[in-house]
Amino acid sequence: MNILILGYGKMGKIIGEIAESRGHSIAAKINIDNRSALDTVDTDSIDVAIEFSQPEAAVENIKWAINKGIPVVSGTTGWLDQKPSIDQLTVDKNTAFFYASNYSIGVNIFFKVNQYLAKLMGDQQDYQVSMEEVHHTEKKDAPSGTAITLAEGILQNISSLKGWKLSEEMTEGEQVIPITAKRIDPAPGTHIIRYQSPIDDIEITHTAHSRQGFALGAVLVAEWIKDKKGVLSMDDFLSF
Ligand SMILES: NC(=O)c1ccc[n+]([C@@H]2O[C@H](COP(=O)([O-])OP(=O)(O)OC[C@H]3O[C@@H](n4cnc5c(N)ncnc54)[C@H](O)[C@@H]3O)[C@@H](O)[C@H]2O)c1
Structure with missing residues (x-):
């Protein structure tokens, strides 16, 4: 070609x-x-x-x-x-x-795991979901496009959530997914989804080692x- x-x-x-x-x-x-x-x-x-x-x-x-x-x-x-x-x-x-x-094929597998986990967590009122993404300092947009796709995968499966927001823009009690975007060199891309409850936490992570x-x-x-x-x-x- x-x-x-x-x-x-x-x-x-x-x-x-x-x-x-x-x-x-x-x-x-x-x-x-x-x-x-x-x-x-x-x-x-x-x-x-x-x-x-x-x-x-x-x-x-x-x-x-x-x-x-x-x-x-x-x-x-x-x-x-x-x-x-x-x-x-x-x-x-x-x-x-x-x-x-x-x-990345690995991230696309991670997208599916994220959707499946969100489906399981849909009725679990005690867990608070949040997301963290880490990229290199030259990245212009935040949150990352991958984080937005992950958030959409959660929103499709948890009807009580109304959207996503960068965590520093959130107000108390909002039914949205808080996303923390960190910019640290030379990170090619890490995404973490957390479900936290008073009893335990469930966390899934994808880390890219290179581009x-x-x-x-x-x-x-x-x-x-x-x-x-x-x-x-x-x-x-x-x-x-
Ligand atoms: N979808 C994915 O899998 C994936 C993975 C990594 C990066 N990205 C995204 O890809 C984009 C590029 O990432 P990068 O790390 O290569 O960035 P980069 O800054 O290293 O490269 C971007 C290039 O675009 C060029 N450019 C700017 N304006 C242009 C124009 N008008 N016409 C033609 N070229 C122009 C710049 O000269 C620069 O060389 C970013 O938006 C990044 O978030 C997507």
Whole structure:
């Protein structure tokens, strides 16, 4: 495949290395300072664009590719309020758009464990749920996109909870999931869900040791999405 990398930072570089090691070619590596290279890139030769840039750049990057009919695999977090317009554009242009807040297979297993645990905890009034996420200090959005997906997995299964909030924005007695976001270098990403009661605590944790898992997942999805159409997610890609 010929892959366009939109956002050639920490993630984009690893994605490029993994893609080349799997026999793919890289059409161009686009960053904030060489965006004009998009004007001369041969769009007909591009099979898939992989987009890991920044929250303020993601929508423009994704729209550029979809408007050219190029399938897009996006991992940038912190822009999802605008996803409905991207989904509509994908349908209008008859191409494919894949978004995941986290491309690691381990995290996607963790998402399922989180949903199952929340289902078990739904009727247990004595337990207070909370979440903690830890990332490196360059991360712009908080809470992380992964934390928001985890919170949504809990909310789908515990009807007494009405939403999530960063813990410092909470007021006493709110029926929401408090999320603590810590920024500590060089953490690639840790997520902890806690259910605490006066009797005991239940805690599940996912810790990423490197960015390799996210990058490999994005390349595997790019290989899978190449000839597909529509708005797709990890639930379509994974069989569990
Ligand atoms: N979904 C996942 O699995 C996953 C995993 C890790 C990181 N992320 C997210 O991916 C994004 C990138 O992470 P990173 O660690 O590589 O960040 P980074 O800061 O290292 O890299 C971002 C790159 O985007 C480029 N960029 C900025 N504006 C641009 C524009 N207008 N056009 C093209 N490129 C532009 C920057 O030059 C930079 O090189 C973040 O939003 C992060 O939260 C997602």
